[in-house]
Amino acid sequence: MALVPYDENLLLALSKLHQTSAEFNLANHGIRLIVLCMFLEMGKVDLKGKRSIELGAGTGLVGIIAALLGASLTITDREPALEFLASNVHENIPPSQQGAVRVSELTWGENLHLYPTDSYDLILGAEIFYLEETFPALLQTLKHLSSENTVVLLSCQIRYERDEHFLVELRRRFSVQEGHYESQRDIYRAVKNTTNTEL
Structure with a gap:
């Protein structure tokens, strides 16, 4: 899931990861980015040429950032989100990189045969x-x-006990390494899958 090395005194930019999102002034506008985008932007994961897939992409921000940083990417979500997602990808990925990005429907647990097993370097x-x-x-x-x-990079905020149950189930199936956790705000910054264990 996402491994975010965090030391509040290390770098000013890194301290932005102390929040669930960070605000930047870009093009004379305040832009808020989620932590996983920040993590990718910092170059902590080599994305060049990595066969990657984003799950539940929504607007596609994380996938767009990953593609701009060199990943060969399939950006997925459920069917109702695809038109908006494809439009965002088209508007934000330069023509020279459009061939490395594909928008595709994926409802978790369904039609997985359309996505080859063991074919992704990064999720x-x-x-x-x-x-x-x-x-x-x-x-x-x-x-x-x-x-x-x-490598599976997930960025999440633990809101309820059910979310903690998900992490327990995740640990049963994967070797999980948690990143920064703020107990006062109940936020995990990251988790990293280093090896995939058998059920």
Whole structure:
């Protein structure tokens, strides 16, 4: 999931990861980015040429950042989000990189045969586990898409006890390394899958 090394005194830019999102002044506008985008932007993960997939992309921000940083990416979400997602990708990925990005429908746990097993170096997901009824399908999807060498980066905020249960189930299936955790705000900054263990 996302491994975020954090030391409040290390760098000013890194201290922005102390929050669930960070605000920047870009093009004379205040822009808020989620932590996983910040983590990728810092170059802590080599994205060049990595076969990657983003789950539950929503607007596609994380996938767009990953693609701009060199990943060969499939950006996924459920069917109702695809038109908006494809439009965002088209508007934000330069023509020279459009061929390295694909927008595709993926409902967790369904039609996984369309996504080859063991074919991804990197799986991305930002704030994707919040509905308890989706947890089994999400875990099944993560398992299907990953291999021993796949790195899974998830950025999440633990809001409820059910979210903690998801992390317990995740640990049963993957070797998990947690990043920064703020107990006062109940925020995990990251988790990293280093090896995929058998069920």
